[in-house]
Every structure is written in structure tokens, then in C-alpha cells.
Amino acid sequence: MEDWDLKPAAGMDLPPVQQHRSIAREGGLLESVVRGGWWSFVRCSLKVFHRIDYQGREHLPQKPSFIMVANHESHLDAMVIGSSLPLRMRNELFPLAAGDLFFERNAIAAFSAITLNALPIWRRKCGKQGMIDLRKRLLSEPCVYILFPEGTRTRNGEMGAFRPGLGMLAAGTDVPVIPCFLQGTGVAFPPDRVMPRWKKISMTIGEPMYFGNVENRREGWNAIAAEVEASVRQVAQHRLIQCPPNK
Amino acid sequence: MRYGPIMMTTETRDRLLGFQAAWDHPVTRWVTIGIAVLIVVSGSILWCGRRTGRFGDAAFNDAFGRWKSWTWLSVGILVPVLLGAAWTIAAVTLLSLGCYREFARATGLFRQRLISVAVVLGILILNFAVLDHYERLFFSMAPLTVALITVISIPVDRPQGYVQRVALGALGFLMFGFSLGYIGNIANSQDYRPLLVLMLLGVAMNDIFAYCTGKLLKGPKLLPETSPGKTISGAVGGLLLTTTLTIFVGHHVFVGTNMGHPIKLIILGLLISSLGQLGDLVLSSIKRDVGIKDIGAVIPGHGGLLDRFDSLVLVPPAVYHFVSLNLGPLGGDQPIRILTGG
Structure with a gap:
């Protein structure tokens, strides 16, 4: 028989409001059921209203941990990426979301934490510690992070430069980074709209990238950000040649 | 009278959903009034203390937080019992x-x-x-x-x-x-409210009695490794005072029945108090074993639900079977399988 391993849930001494904002937060059966319902709803909606099309799903690893990275045009982006993964991964799936947008108001924070399983990144006051905690969690348990390294949704349709935060998560680890290109989300649900439009969306998934040999310091982080950005642009180019936006 | 496919008599429907009879029994009535008065009076004392400057900001916020939690707890426990x-x-x-x-x-x-x-x-x-x-x-x-x-x-x-x-x-x-x-x-059971009120009041007061007598009399610890704050004097005080309360309230609840006998009310009081304290100790043992202070943080000033309801956990089966033993099965006179029929 194994030794008794009575390890309480992380952050269980925190009041619910603070628990939702905690990076170490752990969910149980209730959250799992809610997420099962949410991701099923998202998949159906994307199929019915946006005729979603996935390419390159064979590049997805069979098991966590890995990081999904994509261009960022819309709040639909995380939903599209999450829907490309098997439903059984819903409890290991963590969209990294802007703290000031998704975790400042209590009701929205509860929704982000319970339904989306999002973890906060405080864009103005994150500091190094937030990324260190995220990296620690990524390496200590099965996790799938969804990350938009541009840091914000594009307002002009052009993909911005990737920030080095991604490198802080992946440098010197065996965790693969999966570059993805999302097309149509900005038209379907641009930042200035309240409700999405019924427009076609597609997602192209590139080959996994590994950064085990890259040093976990600023130069390494910048190199990773640049390399992944180039890879996303390459996936985008490949997709746009195959299927131009007006077709 | 029966309603549609569900085999429910008017009497059963009133028991399940009828709040009109909520205050028919004097025990339910007086306990509800007592709790409402306590909430209003303690709230007023807090408010006056704040106005006259006797409470500083920190003391007031702490006391007000606890008062709010107690108010919500009382409402959350009492309202469903009264509603049906x-x-x-x-x-x-x-x-x-x-x-x-x-x-x-x-x-x-x-x-x-x-x-x-x-x-x-x-x-x-x-x-x-x-x-x-x-x-x-x-x-x-x-x-x-x-x-x-x-x-x-x-x-x-x-x-x-x-x-x-x-x-x-x-x-x-x-x-x-x-x-x-x-x-x-x-x-x-048909007239369930006074019995439930007696049990819930007994469990809640048992905690308070044990805490107060323990603080007042001090003395040797009960189980220092399990719960360092509890004393033998507190446990005995809780046992005596809760049994007295049960005899007093139980006399009005069970008037004219087999359960109204003082010996039976003493046993009922001892059951509520001892199992209430044991429930508390069971949860303390779990918390000490796991190495946490509170089992949650949903109730400000109290901790988790279990930190508040731990003493209730072991009491209901004992009360149900002891009362059933003396009065016949509780609810035995009520229709069965009211939703599924058969």
C-alpha cells in the first residue's frame, strides 16, 4: 500500500474571490462538469455558426504538457484553440488571460476561473514572479497553456511582435510549443463588437517546437519569442497561399 | 385529494411546500422571534458602538463581518425549515x-x-x-x-x-x-419544525455553551493534540447546559407524548451535546492530520462550511432513531413514495 498522501487543494485557505485569481488554483468535480458543458457548447457553436475548419491536428501532442501559441485578433481565439483539443483535456487546459480584463470584477473572475479555467497574467503588474509561478505549474503537473504572445488583440489586423514572456515558460524545458494561425476570428468577433458574427473561422496548427537547449535568461527568451513568431508567420503564409481569405 | 400523476395528498403538499403553518407551534415561533431579536439587538449594539466611537475601524469591520456571517447563517438555516x-x-x-x-x-x-x-x-x-x-x-x-x-x-x-x-x-x-x-x-414527519428547531438550536448552543464555560472556568485541556483550544470544563459545561436547554425546550416540543418524560429528554440532551462535541473533534482530527487550520474560507470569520457545521454531522441519525424508538418511526403516518408512486 502507498503511503498516505493527504495533500489539500492548493489555495483552499483563500476566500473564493482570491481563489479564482490564484495561479495555483485547483478545480474539482463541479468545475470539471461545468467545463465539460462549456467546451461542448463552444464546439457546437463554432461548428454550426462559424463552420470551423482545423488543419494540422496531427501535430497536437497526445498528452500534456504543451503550450499553444497563436496570433490574437479576438476573444474567440482561446475558444477556437481550446475546441481543437480533446474534451478529456479540459481540466488541464489553461488559457492565460489578461488579469485586468478577466479577473478584476468578481463575477467575471468566477466565470473565467470556473468555466474557462483561465489563469491570470497581470499585464501591468505581473513582474517576474507571475511567470515563474506559471512555469513552475507547467513543469510540475500536466498543463496545456494557451498563450497569445502579442499581449493584446490586434486592432489593425496585422500580427504584432511576440513578447519574451513565452520564452520564460519554455526555455530549457522539454515542453513543446505549438505555433497556430487563426483566421477569421477578427472578422467574426472584432474587439469593438459585443456579439460575434456568423463568419467562417479556420485554425492551422504547426509542428511542435522544442527549446530544451535554450538558456533560461533574457537572450534565450527573446530568441524563443522571435523563433515562434517566425513560425506562426510561416504557418500563416502557408495557410494563406492554400486558402486566401476571400475564398 | 390527489394531484395529477404525482401521488400527493393535500396534507403532504402542505408539509412539503406550505409555509402557512410555519409558526403554528410555540417553540418554532419563540425560537424564530428570539433569533430575530438577537440579530437586531447585536446589530444595533454594533451600530451604536460605531456611532459613539467605541469601536475602531478594524474592530468594527471584524465584528460586523462576523455579525453578517451569523445573520446569513441563521437565515440560511431557519428559512428553509420554516418554508417547508x-x-x-x-x-x-x-x-x-x-x-x-x-x-x-x-x-x-x-x-x-x-x-x-x-x-x-x-x-x-x-x-x-x-x-x-x-x-x-x-x-x-x-x-x-x-x-x-x-x-x-x-x-x-x-x-x-x-x-x-x-x-x-x-x-x-x-x-x-x-x-x-x-x-x-x-x-x-407531520409536525417536523419544532423537533428540527430543537436539534439545530441544541447543536448551535452546545458550541456556544462549551466555548463560554471553557473560557470562564479554564482548567486542563480535553485533547490538546487534536484541538488545543478545548478544555474539559468546556466539554462538561456544554454537556450540562445543552441537556438543560433540551429538557426545557423538549418539554414544550414533546408535551403529552412518550418523549416528554424527563429521563428521555436528558438522554436526548446528552446525545445532542456529546455527538455535537464529537463531530467537532472528528473534523479537528481530520484538519490536524491534513495539516490545515480551516477547512475552507467561504464564511468570513468562520472558515468553511464544515468549520461551522462540523458539530451537526453526527447528531441527526441519533436524534432520528432515538425519537423514533420512543414515538414510533418519524413520518410513519405520512404517505410514502409520493413522487414515484407504487
């Missing part, structure tokens, strides 16, 4: 699920989702059986759910940790599902 048996059973279901959730998160059992599925399923069916007044199903849910807990994780083919997860699952279900489910069972 169906509301009481619904509230007990939520309490069971909430307590199990905290227990599972404290012990790490929540990571074993299949075990939690079995426990939650057991709690839901058990409380449906209570609502349906289907006692045979209620009692059979204990062995059936424990059986489900023992087999549900076998197909995963992961024997490592099997004994731990099954033992914790069975303990969680029996304490927070089966035991608390008896509160709903008590609500299946």
Missing part, C-alpha cells in the same frame, strides 16, 4: 454537497473524480429518496453507494492508492451524505 419540508431537503442536499466538496478538497480526494462522481450521485439519490419519502431506498443508499465507491475506480486499472481513495470516499459519503440526510428524514 421540500425546502429543508433541498437545503440539506446543498449542505451535504458543500460539506463533501470541502472534505474532498481538504483531503485531496477531489483529485479522484470518479470517487466524487459516486459520492455526489449517492447524495443526490439519497435526498431524492427523502423527498419521495421512500425510506427503504434511503437506507439502502448507504451500502449501495459504498459499493459503488469501491468498484467505480476499478476499471481505471490503477490499484495504487485504492484503499485510501475508497476509504475517504466512503467516509465522506457516510458523514456528509447519509448522516446529514437524516435531517431531511426528520422533516418527513
Whole structure:
């Protein structure tokens, strides 16, 4: 028989409001059921209203941990990426979301934490510690992070430069980074709209990238950000040649 | 008179949903008034203390937080009992699920989702059986759910940790599902409100009596490793005062019945007090073993649901069976299987 391993849930001494904002937060059966319902709803909606099309799903690893990275045009982006993964991964799936947008108001924070399983990144006051905690969690348990390294949704349709935060998560680890290109989300649900439009969306998934040999310091982080950005642009180019936006 | 496909008499419908009879019994009436007066008076004292500057900001905020929590707790406990048996059973279901959730998160059992599925399923069916007044199903849910807990994780083919997860699952279900489910069972008797009020009042006051006498008399610790704050004088004080309260209130609840005899009321009081204190110690043992101070933080100033309701966990089955032993099965005069028929 194994030794008794009575390890309480992380952050269980925190009041619910603070628990939702905690990076170490752990969910149980209730959250799992809610997420099962949410991701099923998202998949159906994307199929019915946006005729979603996935390419390159064979590049997805069979098991966590890995990081999904994509261009960022819309709040639909995380939903599209999450829907490309098997439903059984819903409890290991963590969209990294802007703290000031998704975790400042209590009701929205509860929704982000319970339904989306999002973890906060405080864009103005994150500091190094937030990324260190995220990296620690990524390496200590099965996790799938969804990350938009541009840091914000594009307002002009052009993909911005990737920030080095991604490198802080992946440098010197065996965790693969999966570059993805999302097309149509900005038209379907641009930042200035309240409700999405019924427009076609597609997602192209590139080959996994590994950064085990890259040093976990600023130069390494910048190199990773640049390399992944180039890879996303390459996936985008490949997709746009195959299927131009007006077709 | 029967309603549609559901085999429900007017009497049963009134018991389940009729709040008109809420204050028919003097015990229910006076306890409700007493609690309302306590809330208003303590709130007024706080407000006056704030206005006259006797409470500083920190002291007021702390006291006000606790007052707010007590008010919500009193309303949350009393209102379903007054509204009707169906509301009481619904509230007990939520309490069971909430307590199990905290227990599972404290012990790490929540990571074993299949075990939690079995426990939650057991709690839901058990409380449906209570609502349906289907006692045979209620009692059979204990062995059936424990059986489900023992087999549900076998197909995963992961024997490592099997004994731990099954033992914790069975303990969680029996304490927070089966035991608390008896509160709903008590609500299946025609005049359930005064008995439930007596039990809930006894459990709540038992905590307060033990705390106050312990603080007042001090003396040797009861179980210093398990709960360093508790003293023998507190435990004895709680036992004596709660039994006295039970005799006094119970005399009005059971007037003219077999249970009205003072010896039986003394036994009832001793049961409520001793099991209340033991429930508290059971949860303290779990917390010490796991190495946490509070089992949650949903109730400001109190901790988790279990930190507040720990002393209630073991009491309902004892009260139900002791009263049934003396008065005949509680709810025995009520129609059974009111929702499922048959």
C-alpha cells in the first residue's frame, strides 16, 4: 500500500474571490462538469455558426504538457484553440488571460476561473514572479497553456511582435510549443463588437517546437519569442497561399 | 385529494411546500422571534458602538463581518425549515454537497473524480429518496453507494492508492451524505419544525455553551493534540447546559407524548451535546492530520462550511432513531413514495 498522501487543494485557505485569481488554483468535480458543458457548447457553436475548419491536428501532442501559441485578433481565439483539443483535456487546459480584463470584477473572475479555467497574467503588474509561478505549474503537473504572445488583440489586423514572456515558460524545458494561425476570428468577433458574427473561422496548427537547449535568461527568451513568431508567420503564409481569405 | 400523476395528498403538499403553518407551534415561533431579536439587538449594539466611537475601524469591520456571517447563517438555516419540508431537503442536499466538496478538497480526494462522481450521485439519490419519502431506498443508499465507491475506480486499472481513495470516499459519503440526510428524514414527519428547531438550536448552543464555560472556568485541556483550544470544563459545561436547554425546550416540543418524560429528554440532551462535541473533534482530527487550520474560507470569520457545521454531522441519525424508538418511526403516518408512486 502507498503511503498516505493527504495533500489539500492548493489555495483552499483563500476566500473564493482570491481563489479564482490564484495561479495555483485547483478545480474539482463541479468545475470539471461545468467545463465539460462549456467546451461542448463552444464546439457546437463554432461548428454550426462559424463552420470551423482545423488543419494540422496531427501535430497536437497526445498528452500534456504543451503550450499553444497563436496570433490574437479576438476573444474567440482561446475558444477556437481550446475546441481543437480533446474534451478529456479540459481540466488541464489553461488559457492565460489578461488579469485586468478577466479577473478584476468578481463575477467575471468566477466565470473565467470556473468555466474557462483561465489563469491570470497581470499585464501591468505581473513582474517576474507571475511567470515563474506559471512555469513552475507547467513543469510540475500536466498543463496545456494557451498563450497569445502579442499581449493584446490586434486592432489593425496585422500580427504584432511576440513578447519574451513565452520564452520564460519554455526555455530549457522539454515542453513543446505549438505555433497556430487563426483566421477569421477578427472578422467574426472584432474587439469593438459585443456579439460575434456568423463568419467562417479556420485554425492551422504547426509542428511542435522544442527549446530544451535554450538558456533560461533574457537572450534565450527573446530568441524563443522571435523563433515562434517566425513560425506562426510561416504557418500563416502557408495557410494563406492554400486558402486566401476571400475564398 | 390527489394531484395529477404525482401521488400527493393535500396534507403532504402542505408539509412539503406550505409555509402557512410555519409558526403554528410555540417553540418554532419563540425560537424564530428570539433569533430575530438577537440579530437586531447585536446589530444595533454594533451600530451604536460605531456611532459613539467605541469601536475602531478594524474592530468594527471584524465584528460586523462576523455579525453578517451569523445573520446569513441563521437565515440560511431557519428559512428553509420554516418554508417547508421540500425546502429543508433541498437545503440539506446543498449542505451535504458543500460539506463533501470541502472534505474532498481538504483531503485531496477531489483529485479522484470518479470517487466524487459516486459520492455526489449517492447524495443526490439519497435526498431524492427523502423527498419521495421512500425510506427503504434511503437506507439502502448507504451500502449501495459504498459499493459503488469501491468498484467505480476499478476499471481505471490503477490499484495504487485504492484503499485510501475508497476509504475517504466512503467516509465522506457516510458523514456528509447519509448522516446529514437524516435531517431531511426528520422533516418527513407531520409536525417536523419544532423537533428540527430543537436539534439545530441544541447543536448551535452546545458550541456556544462549551466555548463560554471553557473560557470562564479554564482548567486542563480535553485533547490538546487534536484541538488545543478545548478544555474539559468546556466539554462538561456544554454537556450540562445543552441537556438543560433540551429538557426545557423538549418539554414544550414533546408535551403529552412518550418523549416528554424527563429521563428521555436528558438522554436526548446528552446525545445532542456529546455527538455535537464529537463531530467537532472528528473534523479537528481530520484538519490536524491534513495539516490545515480551516477547512475552507467561504464564511468570513468562520472558515468553511464544515468549520461551522462540523458539530451537526453526527447528531441527526441519533436524534432520528432515538425519537423514533420512543414515538414510533418519524413520518410513519405520512404517505410514502409520493413522487414515484407504487
